[in-house]
Amino acid sequence: MPSFSFWLAYLAFGCAAGIIAGLLGVGGGIVVVPALYFLFTAQGLPHEHIMQLALGTSLATIVFTSVASFRAHDKRGAVRWDIFKSITPGIIIGSLLGSWVAAQLSTKFLKGFFIIFLYYVSVQMLLNIKPKASRQVPGTGGMFATGGIVGLVSNLVGIGGGTMTVPFLTWCNIPIHVAVGTASAIGFPIAVAGVIGYLANGLRVDHLPSLSIGYIYLPALIGIVATSMYTAKYGAKLAHSLPVGTLKRVFALFLLAMATRMLWSMF
Structure with missing residues (x-):
């Protein structure tokens, strides 16, 4: 069982993950994964499984x-459900493949x-790199392929795909x-x-923490979800009222x- 300080850390990162998820449509995993890596390392969880535990737990919170x-976002009419439906089949296939890999x-x-x-993501945000908006949403085949790529990469890095x-x-x-509102909806099938x-790939693995199910560590999941679900709606509100460009930088x-901190720890 994690100590009280670790529970506080899970709750704190849950607050941050919820705000970021609502604000940028990125699921919050981009903050949760590195945070869990450091927290799991500090707790002394099995090193050979730490990244898998961080990725699986992150997706569970998403x-x-x-x-x-x-x-x-949907209350503000900012979710394109037609896009959600067309991209989801590819998302599911790609996500299952990504978790297996x-x-x-x-x-x-x-x-x-x-x-x-x-x-890659941070430089893209700092430079405000945006693809030229010069085309429409592709057809069924294009959306399936796009969903497959998004699902695969998202599960390799434990994010919601935004x-x-x-x-x-x-x-x-x-x-x-x-786009932000629709991306937040697309994060749901990616995470599920x-x-x-x-879960399936972790059930066959030995020496995982006692409070985990597969590659999902339950104390971290409970702590992060307890606050992230509450703060996500405020992040969505900010997305519709504040200069997102500044916040993204x-x-x-x-x-x-x-x-840089994670890179330094590798040496």
Whole structure:
């Protein structure tokens, strides 16, 4: 059982994950995964399984956070459910494949992959790189392929997929607030399929913590969800009222610091 200080840390990162999920449509996992990596390491959980536990637990929190987030966005008419329906089949296939691949890889490889991903996202945010909005949403085949790629990568890094779906949707000429709201909804099937995969692949693994089910560590899940579901709606409110560009740059600096800290720990 984690100590009181770790419970407080889970609650604190849940607050941050909820706000970020509602604000940017990214699911919150981009903060939760590195936070869980450091917290699990400090708790002395089995090192060879720490990244898988962080990824699986992160996706489990997104199941709950994404619901709170997309409901808040949907009240403002900012979710395109037609896009959600067309991309979900590919999302499910890609997510299940991603969780299986992650279970076969080492913690060191997954950590390195996640660090590269953090640097990519943070630089993209700092430079405000946006694809040119010059086309419409693709047809069934294109959406299935896109969903498969988003689901695969999202489950390799334990996120809700918003860092890919938001740029993709804006590239397809979808207004930014609608893209964020729709991305928050798309995070739900990504997380559900990922949780199923991380549960199934973790059940066969020995020496996992006693309070885990597969690759999902229950104390962290409970602590983060307890606050993230409450704060996600405020993040969605901020997304419709504050200059998101400025907040994204602040968030990008935080990601750079987190990625650098994880990179330093590898040496």
